[in-house]
Amino acid sequence: MTAVISMFGRLGRSFLGMVSRLGDATSLSSASLGLLPTRPWQGRHIVIQMFNIGVGSLVIIALTGAFTGMVLALQGYYTLAKFGSESMLGAGIALAIIRELGPVLGAMMLTARAGSAITAEIGIMRVTEQIDALEMMAVNPRARIIMPRIIAATLVLPLLIALFDLIGMGAGYLVGVELLGVNPGAFIAEMQAKVTTHDINTGWIKAVAFGFLIGVICTYIGYRATPTTEGVGKATTQAVVLSSVGILMLDYILTSFYL
Amino acid sequence: MIRCKALTKIFGDAAALNSVDIHVRAHKTTVIMGGSGSGKTTLLRLIAGLDKPTSGEIYYGDEDFVHMSRRRLYELRQSMGMVFQYSALLNSMNVYDNVAFTLHEHSDLDEDIIHTIITMKLEQVGLRGMEHLMPSELSGGMAKRVALARAMAMDPEIIFFDEPTSGLDPISAGVITSLIHDLRIKSHHTSVVVTHDVDAGLRIADHVVLLWQGKIIAEGTADDIRHSEDARVRQFIEGRPDGPIPFSRSSTTYVDDLLHKPGTVRIEP
Ligand SMILES: Nc1ncnc2c1ncn2[C@@H]1O[C@H](COP(=O)(O)OP(=O)(O)OP(=O)(O)O)[C@@H](O)[C@H]1O
Ligand SMILES: [Mg+2]
Numbered sequence: 001m002t003a004v005i006s007m008f009g010r011l012g013r014s015f016l017g018m019v020s021r022l023g024d025a026t027s028l029s030s031a032s033l034g035l036l037p038t039r040p041w042q043g044r045h046i047v048i049q050m051f052n053i054g055v056g057s058l059v060i061i062a063l064t065g066a067f068t069g070m071v072l073a074l075q076g077y078y079t080l081a082k083f084g085s086e087s088m089l090g091a092g093i094a095l096a097i098i099r100e101l102g103p104v105l106g107a108m109m110l111t112a113r114a115g116s117a118i119t120a121e122i123g124i125m126r127v128t129e130q131i132d133a134l135e136m137m138a139v140n141p142r143a144r145i146i147m148p149r150i151i152a153a154t155l156v157l158p159l160l161i162a163l164f165d166l167i168g169m170g171a172g173y174l175v176g177v178e179l180l181g182v183n184p185g186a187f188i189a190e191m192q193a194k195v196t197t198h199d200i201n202t203g204w205i206k207a208v209a210f211g212f213l214i215g216v217i218c219t220y221i222g223y224r225a226t227p228t229t230e231g232v233g234k235a236t237t238q239a240v241v242l243s244s245v246g247i248l249m250l251d252y253i254l255t256s257f258y259l
Numbered sequence: 260m261i262r263c264k265a266l267t268k269i270f271g272d273a274a275a276l277n278s279v280d281i282h283v284r285a286h287k288t289t290v291i292m293g294g295s296g297s298g299k300t301t302l303l304r305l306i307a308g309l310d311k312p313t314s315g316e317i318y319y320g321d322e323d324f325v326h327m328s329r330r331r332l333y334e335l336r337q338s339m340g341m342v343f344q345y346s347a348l349l350n351s352m353n354v355y356d357n358v359a360f361t362l363h364e365h366s367d368l369d370e371d372i373i374h375t376i377i378t379m380k381l382e383q384v385g386l387r388g389m390e391h392l393m394p395s396e397l398s399g400g401m402a403k404r405v406a407l408a409r410a411m412a413m414d415p416e417i418i419f420f421d422e423p424t425s426g427l428d429p430i431s432a433g434v435i436t437s438l439i440h441d442l443r444i445k446s447h448h449t450s451v452v453v454t455h456d457v458d459a460g461l462r463i464a465d466h467v468v469l470l471w472q473g474k475i476i477a478e479g480t481a482d483d484i485r486h487s488e489d490a491r492v493r494q495f496i497e498g499r500p501d502g503p504i505p506f507s508r509s510s511t512t513y514v515d516d517l518l519h520k521p522g523t524v525r526i527e528p
Contacts (some may be wrong), residue, residue, distance in 0.1 A: 131348035132309050136341040136419075137361045138333040 025220040032219075033150060035143035046146065049152035053114040057160055060109050065164035065253045067091060068101055069171035076172075076178045087181050090191035094170035097165050098195060098203045104251055107210035108160040110153070111243040111256045115218040118149055119239035120220030123232035131223075138209065146223060150215035157211030158204060160257070209254060210247050260285035260417070260449055261306060261324075265313035268301050268473075275301040277473040278364070281419075288443055288450040290460040292468030294495065299453040300344075302423060302470070303414070307341060307419050308332055337365050340410030340418040344425065346402040348394040348409070351397070355390035358409045358511030380408040386440060396421060407438060418451040424456045434461065439463055457496050461485060469495065 039042045076092045121143060125131050132140045169191075176182045218239045225235035261283035268276040276298045280355075283289045283306070291299050304310045306317065308324060317324040319335060348357045356363075358380055362373045381387045382402040394402060403423065410418050423439060424432035436459040443450050443463075454460045460467065461481040469477040469484065469492060477492045478483060484492060493499075 034394040092417075128345055130345045130349055130351070131345060133341070133347040133349070135309060136307060136336060136339065137364065139360075139364055142332070 006025050008158060013250070019249070020109050022233045024082045024209070024224070025216065028146070028220055029150060029216045029225065032142040032146035035140060035147050036151075042057040045148040046151050046155075050156050053110070053118075053149075053152050054156040054160060056117075057110055057113045058163070060113050061106060061160045061164050062167050064105055064109050065102070065167035066171040068105060068164075069097065069168035069173075072096055072168070073149045073172040073175035075181065077176060077182070078217075079227075086180075086182050087195075088187035088190050089180075090173070090187035090189075090193035094169055094191045097168040099199050100251075100255070102161045102165040102168060103203055103206035103210055104247060106207070107157060107214060107247045108244055110157055110160060111210070111214050111218070111240055111247070114153070115214045115223045115243050116236050116240050118153075118215075118218040119225070120147075120232060120236045122149075123225035123227075123235050124218060126223065126225055127227045127229065127232060134197060146219045148221050150212065153215030154208060157214070158207035161203065163206040198258075202254075205255050205258065206251065209250060213250060214243050227249035260320065261451075262316075262318045263306065264316040264318075266302070266305060266317065267313050267514050268298075268305060269313045276305070276312075279470075279475055280474070281306075281468055281475070283449060283451055284466060285449050286447050288440075288452060288467035289466045289468065291451065291453045291468045292455060292457065292460050292469060292495070294455060297470040298457075298473040299470055301473075303419055303421055303451065303453045307339070308336070337361070337413060338416040340413070340415040342367075342403065342406045342410050342418065342420045343424055344421040346399075346406040346524050348393075348397075348402055348405060350394045353390065353393075354386070354392050354397070354405050356392075357394065357405060358412055360409065361413045376412065377408075380411055381405075383411070383442065384408045384502050385434075388509035400435070403427065403431070403435055404438070407435070411442065411446070414446065415448055417451070420450065420452040420454075422454055423452060424454060424459050432456070435464060449487070457498070461496075471495075 029120050037046070072093045073089065076096075077086060080086050080088055080092065088153055122131075125145065131141045131145070134144060141241045173184075173187060177184045221235045221239040221242070222232075261281075263279060264282045266279045266281070267274060279302060281289075281302070291302060295297050301310070305312050308327075311525055312325060316327075317451065322331075322335075324332075324405075348354075349360065352360070355377055358377050359373050362368060362376065365374075368376075377390070380386060381389065384407050386401060386404055386408065389397075389401070389405075397405065407423075420439065423435050427435065436456075436502075437448065439452065440463045442448075450463075452463065461484060464481045465480055467477075467479060467484045468475055471491060477487055477489055479487075485494065487493065487496075
């Protein structure tokens with residue numbers, strides 16, 4: 001009996017802990033976003049972060065995009081051939097990538113490549129007292145460190161995902177048409193006929209939402225990391241895990257809204 | 260200039276600072292000394308506004324520092340500098356940009372003028388010509404000197420130092436100590452120095468505050484401290500391991516621990 005009660009006690013406490021962290025994250029992020037640049041030249045910190053986050057992720061996005069498109073072509077062809085509708089391959093690949101795989105895999109790759117780096121960088125700034133130093137130099141660390149990274153992640157991810165989609169569809173075309181012998185005219189025509197503006201918008205909305213989520217989670221966990229070397233290590237892992245799970249959960253919610 | 264009344268800071272259920280009263284005099288060097296864990300860093304962070312006290316008051320002039328708005332705090336901080344224990348240079352920028360950081364952020368000066376100022380500041384700490392180096396390319400002593408130049412960039416009225424000499428070789432430590440002293444004499448700012456380096460501390464101090472377990476146990480001029488009769492003060496400045504200040508901070512006895520008596524931590528076989 002006491003064991004059950006203590007289990008509920010622990011569950012309750014960890015739930016309360018989660019809720020209070022969620023509240024803390026929300027207030028930190030919204031306070032930081034309230035510090036948007038007021039003069040154009042202050043926007044340079046955002047641009048610098050977009051560069052840091054975006055350029056470093058280009059190769060990994062291109063690679064995952066290519067292989068996703070290629071494997072989709074193989075799997076799609078295998079399935080569609082059973083119904084004798086190989087001509088639908090282009091549409092199938094495009095819809096899967098634009099609506100689902102581009103945003104989700106692109107966001108996962110950004111988390112792994114740039115999100116973890118954001119958390120580690122901010123955590124190290126905390127350990128080495130650089131955040132305190134900014135504070136002492138009368139520069140608000142939330143305006144200088146958190147806000148630009150959240151905005152940059154939100155703006156950069158849609159661009160990266162657009163690249164992912166293009167490369168993925170291109171690679172799918174190569175495998176489907178050149179390797180498996182699907183009629184190129186049918187491939188393109190079905191693609192154009194079946195992909196609607198609504199599908200593309202779904203992709204955009206997901207991309208923006210995932211970028212924002214990654215920015216908020218990775219900056220928050222880095223900023224609040226225990227200021228030790230192990231603390232930063234743990235925070236980095238936690239940021240990647242939470243962002244990835246968060247992306248998949250948010251993906252379900254958004255998909256059910258925008259189907 | 261700064262007055263603290265009954266400052267208390269509690270972490271968990273232990274008081275890192277216990278009802279400390281302190282008066283930092285303008286244009287003087289106040290040195291806060293004490294053993295490891297005595298609350299020096301905690302006190303400095305409170306006075307600099309990096310942490311809030313659990314209770315107690317801090318006044319800058321006659322302004323309430325604890326309940327000050329962030330805007331006013333940042334205004335005040337433009338006339339403050341701080342040299343952190345591990346320098347805390349911004350590692351994404353080179354030496355020049357680190358030292359020029361506050362000028363770039365808070366002044367409308369032309370880059371030509373900023374360049375002149377930075378050259379002068381770096382000359383003062385003996386690092387002119389190192390502008391292009393990144394923080395990762397600096398030794399600990401050089402980083403400290405850059406941090407000192409950065410803290411002085413805006414000609415602050417008050418500079419805080421956290422362990423300015425710890426982790427440095429005797430020569431670098433001596434150089435930093437002399438710099439702190441000479442620059443203070445030249446530019447008339449107020450200094451607050453936290454250190455456990457007794458010799459350096461007493462050499463530069465106009466006023467010494469000795470902390471032990473979060474409380475002030477002695478206060479006065481360097482000579483007052485040197486000639487103090489208090490057994491705890493004597494033990495500290497002579498660096499003796501035994502005396503009224505125990506080396507071990509354990510609350511259980513050593514023999515009990517070795518015999519695995521109840522209430523002690525056991526090492527499982
Ligand atoms: N963030 C914190 N969380 C919990 N306890 C803390 C924290 N900071 C300091 N303490 C505790 O407060 C006490 C005083 O710490 P403080 O860092 O002020 O000591 P110090 O005099 O600067 O020591 P040192 O010379 O080793 O730097 C210590 O017992 C320490 O464990
Ligand atoms: Mg300390």
